Amino acid sequence: MIYPYLTLNDGTEYTHSEMKPDGTVIVYVETPDEQDGFHSLECILPKYEIKDVIGYTKAEQEKILERIKKNAHLMIKYSQTGGFESDAATA
Structure with a gap:
């Protein structure tokens, strides 16, 4: 499954x-x-390994990685409960 986040x-x-x-x-x-x-x-x-980059500059990749690092704990949590929008994630 793929879950929307942001x-x-x-x-x-x-x-x-x-x-x-x-x-x-x-x-x-x-x-x-x-x-x-x-x-x-x-x-x-959890290794923060970037791959399959298409079109982003190095500076854009760094900015994206910063945002991912700030939200990783939540994405890991929601990956186990059916995504951000699921009832299980918000319970």
């Missing part, structure tokens, strides 16, 4: 996977771009 004013969306059997959670980030269609990347938690 949408920014510029259209950037943060989503995350359910927790995998090995304890990892994949965070997906996607930003609409008029020229390229979308910029995207994946971040593997």
